Amino acid sequence: MTPAQVLTTPEANLLIDHLRLLHGPVMFHQSGGCCDGSSPMCYPLGEFMLGDSDHFLGTAHGANFYMSESQFEYWKHTQLLLDVVPGRGGMFSLENGEGVRFLIRSRVFTDVEIDELRMANLI
Template structure:
């Protein structure tokens, strides 16, 4: 059986920003909703400030921070690995990186057939 690939990973730049935010705000978490405007970017919150519910899926952790995605968005992206990166710009209005001069960005790549089969067999998709 193929090794199970992580469903969400982060670039070194994203990990560095997460570390800075954790030093400034304490434990953080992410949520990816998939709406327009701010909702299309991963949002970073202090842990416990954003209430996750039955309509959210824990995709994994990046930099020690849990990363959730809404179920409808997960259905669209379950065939892909999300790669959280950082680019110059302004973060989402309610996201902790707002004012840092950079923002989180989702990149992605399709899982191979073997990777997806392993995720399916493990009950991850």
């Protein structure tokens, strides 16, 4: 079994559940550094136009999580942990105005995990 490329904290799960109650199904896209830096952005499912170069990383508490292929090249050796901290969410992200924002923490995969991901053609 390959290691998950995206994990969530209990706090992130609670916020995702709250946003689903308000907006229905949601999805995530890891921003590439434009207007909101490199923040994980949460959108209503289907309201963010994915491109051919967007890479599916897995699910975050049941919500699809994507990243641009160019950004993925920098992050593919890390496991992402979607967390929540106090602050203001990204301008277009659904948690904006909730008093908290999503944040990505990461750790580098071990050599064994990288080999497993390569064998599964995930990196």
